[in-house]
Amino acid sequence: MISARATGRIFDQARAEKAVRELLLACGEDPDRDGLRDTPGRVARAYREMFAGLYEEPDSVLDRTFDECHEELVLVTDIPMFSVCEHHLLSFHGVAHIGYIPNDEGKVTGLSKLARLVDLYARRPQVQERLTSQVADALMRKLRPRGVIVVVEAEHLCMAMRGIRKPGARTTTSAVRGLLQTSASSRAEALDLIKGRR
Numbered sequence: 001m002i003s004a005r006a007t008g009r010i011f012d013q014a015r016a017e018k019a020v021r022e023l024l025l026a027c028g029e030d031p032d033r034d035g036l037r038d039t040p041g042r043v044a045r046a047y048r049e050m051f052a053g054l055y056e057e058p059d060s061v062l063d064r065t066f067d068e069c070h071e072e073l074v075l076v077t078d079i080p081m082f083s084v085c086e087h088h089l090l091s092f093h094g095v096a097h098i099g100y101i102p103n104d105e106g107k108v109t110g111l112s113k114l115a116r117l118v119d120l121y122a123r124r125p126q127v128q129e130r131l132t133s134q135v136a137d138a139l140m141r142k143l144r145p146r147g148v149i150v151v152v153e154a155e156h157l158c159m160a161m162r163g164i165r166k167p168g169a170r171t172t173t174s175a176v177r178g179l180l181q182t183s184a185s186s187r188a189e190a191l192d193l194i195k196g197r198r
């Protein structure tokens, strides 16, 4: 059993393996045949990795800040993102763009922390809308910036490989907070930079 570092949740490897074995049986497969014998263990480990964000405290990612006196937009685009849709437990994946305007103390975070924050929230059972707003809200809570914008563009495998079967359909979600919500010109500047990034 893997114990949680911060959130009080645990990953129960033995239970996950048992559940995968049950699922294979339910599908009419033989989990004891050669090719499947190690599969429950592998799948359980894969889920532990894909849901690693359940065991991490998001706010701690942003504990370290730097005084850079930068009071204009900081924008990181095209952060690769893999998450798991909580409705079908299938992947949705794409990119996230994150921008924020530091407060007048000029408090900035390390750029990699923005990607770490996306990773942490993405590695949970999710819906894209909640992932997007959770990242924005964590930044507002911890950095107290003047504004935040988060845009996520993703393809959902549950819409591509099953169900409606529309591979290539992309979903875009955004969350804007503070000045980037109230000021149309600040928001337009950020969106232009996101749209024109290539």
Ligand SMILES: Nc1nc2c(ncn2[C@@H]2O[C@H](COP(=O)(O)OP(=O)(O)OP(=O)(O)O)[C@@H](O)[C@H]2O)c(=O)[nH]1
Pocket: 085, 086, 087, 126, 127, 128, 129, 156, 158, 159, 163, 164
């Ligand atoms: N809003 C939102 N919907 C999502 C997300 N991921 C998957 N879904 C949708 O969740 C919905 C679940 O619908 P249900 O009718 O309960 O399930 P279903 O019968 O499997 O639906 P279909 O996918 O249409 O076959 C589907 O429309 C999915 O496209 C997401 O991140 N956000």
Ligand SMILES: [Zn+2]
Pocket: 085, 086, 087, 088, 089, 090, 156, 158, 159
């Ligand atoms: Zn889904």
